[in-house]
Amino acid sequence: MQWLRWLGCCSVVLLVGCKEVDPNSPEGKRSAVFKQMLSHSQTLRDYQRGERLFDSAEVAQHAQALAGLSGQAWQYYPPLPEDADVAQSARQAQFAGYAQQLEQAAQRLQQVTQELPAVNATFVEALQAVNAGCSGCHQEFRGY
Ligand code: HEC
Numbered sequence: 001m002q003w004l005r006w007l008g009c010c011s012v013v014l015l016v017g018c019k020e021v022d023p024n025s026p027e028g029k030r031s032a033v034f035k036q037m038l039s040h041s042q043t044l045r046d047y048q049r050g051e052r053l054f055d056s057a058e059v060a061q062h063a064q065a066l067a068g069l070s071g072q073a074w075q076y077y078p079p080l081p082e083d084a085d086v087a088q089s090a091r092q093a094q095f096a097g098y099a100q101q102l103e104q105a106a107q108r109l110q111q112v113t114q115e116l117p118a119v120n121a122t123f124v125e126a127l128q129a130v131n132a133g134c135s136g137c138h139q140e141f142r143g144y
Contacts, residue, residue, distance in 0.1 A: 030076040033069055040066040041134070044109075044127055048119055056116050059123075063106075063113040066130065070106035074099045095141060102133035 021028045040062045046052040047059050080092045109126040116123055 098137035
């Protein structure tokens with residue numbers, strides 16, 4: 001009955017792996033924002049690489065959506081506790097710094113994609129700055 005034991009083992013892994021997050025919880029809400037940002041940034045990357053036929057209006061729309069979302073996730077993180085120590089405050093400030101960096105990069109991307117004639121260096125740079133904004137914070141704060 002070795003296989004039964006394996007089966008039991010697998011279902012435990014599956015259950016843990018599929019842990020449902022309540023979409024109305026703060027975790028669920030910020031997860032939804034992150035996933036939308038990811039979707040827009042991936043579409044923009046496809047345009048950058050020429051994997052999608054360049055469409056100025058579409059690119060502008062995705063950049064605008066990204067800029068709109070870039071400030072949305074942070075409200076769903078718990079505020080700094082009143083009795084926060086210096087280290088906690090510093091960590092919170094660092095997080096806020098990354099958040100601000102992303103928002104600024106996304107706003108710049110939105111500006112440079114207004115009536116963009118084609119993929120050009122300015123667009124590539126602005127998109128890379130956005131991606132750097134994501135990964136900078138992830139390296140520091142995302143535990144996976
Ligand atoms: C200021 C920090 C910060 C920035 C900037 C940031 N993220 Fe995240 N992101 C996190 C953290 C922390 C998590 C871990 C999950 C959580 O805290 O809810 C995360 C998780 C995610 C997830 C996983 C969500 C899930 O539930 O599966 C995606 C996708 C994601 N981020 C995409 C992005 C994209 C795309 C950008 C840039 C456009 C970005 N993030 C910018 C902090 C950040």
